[in-house]
Amino acid sequence: MRAAPPHGTLYTGRVIVTIDGVAASGKSSVASGVARALGVPYVSSGLLYRAATLLALEAGAPLEGARALLTHLRAHPLRLEALPGGNRLWAGERELTDELHSTRVDQGVSAVAALPEVRAWVDAQLRALPEPFVAEGRDMGTNVFPHADAKFYLTASPRVRAERRAQERPEDVPAIEAALIERDRRDRVQSAPAPDARVIDTGPLSLEGVIGTILAALPARSA
Numbered sequence: 324m325r326a327a328p329p330h331g332t333l334y335t336g337r338v339i340v341t342i343d344g345v346a347a348s349g350k351s352s353v354a355s356g357v358a359r360a361l362g363v364p365y366v367s368s369g370l371l372y373r374a375a376t377l378l379a380l381e382a383g384a385p386l387e388g389a390r391a392l393l394t395h396l397r398a399h400p401l402r403l404e405a406l407p408g409g410n411r412l413w414a415g416e417r418e419l420t421d422e423l424h425s426t427r428v429d430q431g432v433s434a435v436a437a438l439p440e441v442r443a444w445v446d447a448q449l450r451a452l453p454e455p456f457v458a459e460g461r462d463m464g465t466n467v468f469p470h471a472d473a474k475f476y477l478t479a480s481p482r483v484r485a486e487r488r489a490q491e492r493p494e495d496v497p498a499i500e501a502a503l504i505e506r507d508r509r510d511r512v513q514s515a516p517a518p519d520a521r522v523i524d525t526g527p528l529s530l531e532g533v534i535g536t537i538l539a540a541l542p543a544r545s546a
């Protein structure tokens with residue numbers, strides 16, 4: 324069932340909203356809430372990088388070797404399923420979703436995401452998606468959808484993000500914080516906010532507060 328959108332109409336037609344930000348800043352939770360309110364799907368670009376990383380780790384392929392990785396991806400095509408309740412990632416008949424947020428994928432994914440060939444592979448899949456949708460990641464508003472209708476960029480201090488993530492992971496807060504800082508450093512090249520993005524510090528806000536801030540900032544649409 325679709326939630327009521329903020330302006331009394333569902334978003335329809337060719338509309339893209341981008342939500343980028345640093346690691347664990349709330350991108351997927353916020354994108355999901357915004358998309359539900361608008362009655363549109365959301366897509367988590369990070370899942371494609373995570374899935375490529377998981378397959379490479381399982382195959383024992385070097386994470387820095389684009390050629391071997393892309394050969395593997397062509398042999399095992401990935402499918403991103405953008406459902407209202409969340410994104411699911413499939414490799415053929417096998418669902419990978421629950422395996423994509425492990426610590427080993429967290430640690431390897433930035434190396435894979437640094438490969439231009441892998442970025443082009445992800446970008447092509449995202450640009451083929453039918454609008455409307457909400458897209459979240461690092462470079463949705465800059466590189467992939469520079470023409471997006473509305474752009475947001477989420478931040479929060481490493482400590483706040485680590486405390487939130489500690490509810491989901493076995494590691495303690497200092498270890499998670501150190502890993503987030505390192506992942507931000509490795510992802511820095513593709514993680515700059517778009518000049519026309521609204522930057523939101525989620526630190527003092529609840530999840531509902533961030534979602535409400537974004538919905539209030541969206542241009543009204545007619546059905």
Ligand SMILES: Nc1ncnc2c1ncn2[C@@H]1O[C@H](COP(=O)(O)OP(=O)(O)OP(=O)(O)O)[C@@H](O)[C@H]1O
Nearest residue numbers: 346347348349350351352487488525528529530533
């Ligand atoms: N404003 C908020 N207030 C409280 N908790 C939040 C807020 N935003 C997100 N969270 C919580 O923080 C955690 C991380 O959020 P989420 O997974 O959506 O971040 P992400 O940016 O998509 O992470 P990643 O970059 O690792 O994929 C989740 O447990 C989520 O519920």
Ligand SMILES: Nc1ccn([C@@H]2O[C@H](COP(=O)(O)O)[C@@H](O)[C@H]2O)c(=O)n1
Nearest residue numbers: 368369372432433436460461462510513
């Ligand atoms: N647009 C994007 C999205 C993600 N990445 C890389 O994938 C990693 C996992 O992404 P999450 O959003 O799930 O944290 C991330 O650390 C980046 O290495 C990217 O480069 N561009």
